Amino acid sequence: MSEPSGTSELKRHLGVFDAVVIGLGSMIGAGIFAALAPAAGAAGSGLLLGLALAAVVAYCNAMSSVRLAARYPASGGTYVYGRERLGEFWGYLADWAFVAGKTASCAAMALTVGSYVWPGQAHAVAVAAVVALTAVNYVGLQKSAWLIRVIVAVVLAVLAAVVVAAATSGDADAALGIGDDATFGGVLQAAGLLFFAFAGYARIATLGEEVRDPARTIPRAIPLALGIALVVYAAVAVAVLLVLGPQGLADATAPLSDAARAAGADWLAPVVRVGAAAPALGSLLALILGVSRTTLAMARDHHLPHALAAVHPKFQVPHRAELVVGAVVAILAATTDVRGAIGFSSFGVLAYYAIANASAWTLAPDEGRPARIVPVVGLAGCLVLAFALPASSVISGAAVLAAGAAAYAVRRAVTARTG
Template identity: 60%
Template sequence: MSERLARRLGTLDATTIGLGSMLGAGVFVAFAPAAAAAGSGLLVALVIAAFVAYCNASSSARLAAAYPESGGTYVYGRERLGPWWGFTAGWGFVTGKTASCAAMALTFGAYVAPGYEKPVAVAAVLALAAVNYRGITRTAALTRILLAVVLAVLVTVVVIGIPRATWQPITWDGTGILQAAGLLFFAFAGYARIATLGEEVRDPQRTIPRAILAALAIAVAVYLVVGVTTLGVLGASQLAQSSAPLAQITPLARIGAVAGSLGALLALIAGVGRTAMAMARNRDLPPFLSAVHPRFSVPHKAEVTMAVFVCGLILAFDVRGAIGFSSFGVLVYYAITNASAFTMKRSCAPVAGLAGCVALVAFLPLSSVLIGLAVFAVGWATRAITR
């Protein structure tokens, strides 16, 4: 068994990391593809995505309190449903969140250096991987600073935007709304980072559930206010075509996008590395990824490896393609979360969460679904051969 990680995070730190993940690139970029799918119905889509996220968060909180280890649903699926289910969840998280990292980095590049997004994004990934390498307390401290900048900028966007907003009737294209909800779910999935850090949280049975639900509640409120403002100022058609919609309300949004995408990317790299470490401990990924740095107490080999893969995705995809693929992998992950929680307590929330995940997957863009299925097939085949 590999060396264990150190418990250094309290409730505030865990909540900050989760909230920093949710108020990252999502709030600055996810409204555009959602508007392209649903028009002004994106507000309905946002409520649907938030409801599914709440059900998933409830299941995650219950499971994380029972299994306070690194790895999140990879661990829960193994314990409650069996090794193959755990592997599927872990593979979905690692691949989906690696795509999320690419989306965050590309958003950073689009706001900082339009036309040079990809090299700037690669540089950001390498720099933040170096921060994570130095230890989880440094990750939490930098996330607090970046989150404060993001919240200040979003308040400014709303204050400037609300007087200019004109309200449009909501369109009710059911297919478009469900597709938009699947894409917007990408923005709410940051609370998983809290569960994946379960081995590094103090008093995890109490801290993790509180941090997950607090981070999600704050994020939903912020997304609703910003979504209403952005749609009211730009309108659905202009919003759908924009690569930096909040910057069209105020140039200060570029500062918030930079801070938000960096904060989310920082937390994502930490979460993916720890899930990869948990999978490597059980030889579902190469065992060398389970190594823990003797001084900094981080899964350093897993984090470096994930950073390399993220750089490859940045060079291969654009931000919208990365969001679609990320949503597929993460929705599969949370479907298994809800199924695992149902085996502990047969309540309505896991059933609703599972049904919501399945429905949102079904309405994602076909290209995202096909790429996601191919990636899962590679993972399953590799595990079958190596085991």
């Protein structure tokens, strides 16, 4: 059966550089400005250990995603991988976790923009940001990639300034060793919180249908983006710990601004404020891209209304999916709390990557299977970090996954009755 008009294939026009930038725009975003303080509150002086643990899990997930994306270079990411390797239900559940978790993450990023730009009107600014970036996405991915490139450059410059100010400060003498305040459970929870900031590298895989020569581009772009992000995160974490110490970092409401002041660079604080809003916009932009592409893949398989599979004939984007995603995110940004959105998103993201690792385990050697330990560590790490999150996040996340499974069962039952 031929596809309805307007559901043609997406245009492949992203090279390695643009793919890396989109991955960086997803990772080096508001997470580095917001996640350090709660992670320090959970792990204390074990923060760097939590960062290392999050990095190990992220690396395993990246390697599994690389192999799968090269094998299945289509929009949808783990939705496609789970469906092809584990069965339709697991692909559906991955998509459900991704769309639910990342939609909440979109709202969190939008609210972060609002809280930095105009704290008294954070919700209004958040909604305006969602509307503006949905419009940018609607007119074409290349324009979105150009904007992300600018935002990433600004953020890297701001973070570099904070690191230099902290490293050259006479007060940069706090201990970086692990003290009695660090517990195993706290380190795990910190790793789960910090993983939230790393998770964007797979955005490259969800854009697989729009990447030139995906079998070569995606395996190169994902490790490059992840490696750059890891170096940046480690440098910033060490610099902030040097001037604030674990307890000072845990108590900070704006850790990078506080670190700049503690380092004697008061002039840098307002720059950091702008630098926090910019990456939040970059993350929001990339998140909307990823969620809309996963929605496109799900709609193509009729797990969502097939009308959402339409691709705009001029702009070559899934325009209906983008409009629906933008509308839902705008509603959440107007009504929800940023902390609840981040906790819920973390659980969904880890569930999504758990299915990716399970899918990678099933690859045969001639299909480019990674070393067996990679998906094993990735899967175990995702599950451990997910259930180490605060109880409210675990309960709400598990409830949403259960609701998704129930919806799938109902749909299958209805389809069986109607033939």
